[in-house]
Amino acid sequence: MKLAIRTEKLSRRFGKTVAVDRVDLEVPEGAIYALVGANGAGKTTMIKMLMNIFRPSDGRAEVLGVDAAHLAGNAFTRIGYVSENQEMPEWMTTGGMLSYYRSFYPQWDPVLEEQLVRQFDLPLKRKLKHLSRGMRMKAAFASSLAYRPSLIVLDEPFSGLDPLVRDELIEGLLERAPETTVFLSSHDLAEIESFSSHIGFLEEGRLLFSEELPVLSERFREVTVTLERPSVLPEKCPASWLQIEAAECVVRFVHSNYKHEITERELAEFFPSARNISLDPMPLRSIFLAIAKSGRSHVQSTANTKGIKA
Structure with a gap:
């Protein structure tokens, strides 16, 4: 090249x-x-x-x-x-x-x-x-x-x-x-x-x-997980999960290393009680906001954020 x-x-x-x-x-x-x-x-x-x-x-x-x-x-x-x-x-x-x-x-x-x-x-x-x-x-x-x-x-x-x-x-x-x-x-x-x-x-x-x-564009997805019941995320989530948010039975985050079937299988294993898992493409602006905010706040640790545990 x-x-x-x-x-x-x-x-x-x-x-x-x-x-x-x-x-x-x-x-x-x-x-x-x-x-x-x-x-x-x-x-x-x-x-x-x-x-x-x-x-x-x-x-x-x-x-x-x-x-x-x-x-x-x-x-x-x-x-x-x-x-x-x-x-x-x-x-x-x-x-x-x-x-x-x-x-x-x-x-x-x-x-x-x-x-x-x-x-x-x-x-x-x-x-x-x-x-x-x-x-x-x-x-x-x-x-x-x-x-x-x-x-x-x-x-x-x-x-x-x-x-x-x-x-x-x-x-x-x-x-x-x-x-x-x-x-x-x-x-x-x-x-x-x-x-x-x-x-x-x-x-x-x-x-x-x-x-x-x-x-x-292909490797970023906005993930929304709907669960049967509320739970708590483990202390360490995958580094590829950015901007994790959880409320009651819904978890939302940005996946920065989406690989189609592999990612879908991993999410199904991580959230076995999920009623639905959606992975939506993101516009460029949303991708950059996720990267910028994650870089500043080290979202992997998600301090004071409640979530879901499989």
Whole structure:
């Protein structure tokens, strides 16, 4: 498997504050990889290390087979980069900016540029400083896609945009996806769930997991057990059971390692008096909330929580 991005124990500290903590990450070529996490989780710092804007305190990163610490000049003709705080030559017109950038990229595709201008309905004669935020982001996307980069890195690209603009940008991005790798950060799960192929969850600088989105969705289930009579859970429940709650004859928890028949058999053995056991798929937002809350409160111990014993 060829990798577009690979990091080893990548870390960044600002004084005593650890922004990124020993992250091991692999992004396969051709993936649409979403790095998600709350604001302040370390996503932007991570991206800036990948783009050689920040130097890591420890560890290393490779981008398109090049040590990120050596990225410069021609290396960026293969990488598109768009940030929510994108700096642009505001005194230029949109057309002037595209014309100016064109000279820096030997592989710039004028036919694709025209297509993107039409698709995003860009006003070529209007100065960038007079554009709305949504239109400025469209211009940034067009200028980063027109030279057909091998890797597109996006830092919170859809933040604060209205749904129509966001959908237009996602559509433009997906049309380029077959020929490139996309790596984006976001704190909004709804905007990335529909099109990402891989996902990683960053919390307080630590990468809690990284995997294909269908695999993640398949291994999480919301479990509801209805019993004949109340009882008490044993002191130690399986580590894969998160957010355990019990009331009278009903037990609810999130199973983080669902394996279809194996899991169903184990639950039947654990709850022999169950009248019903349901295992329901979970939306991405619910999965991440379960992971985040479990990481903070060590739900395995479920202090002061009553439950059911087989």
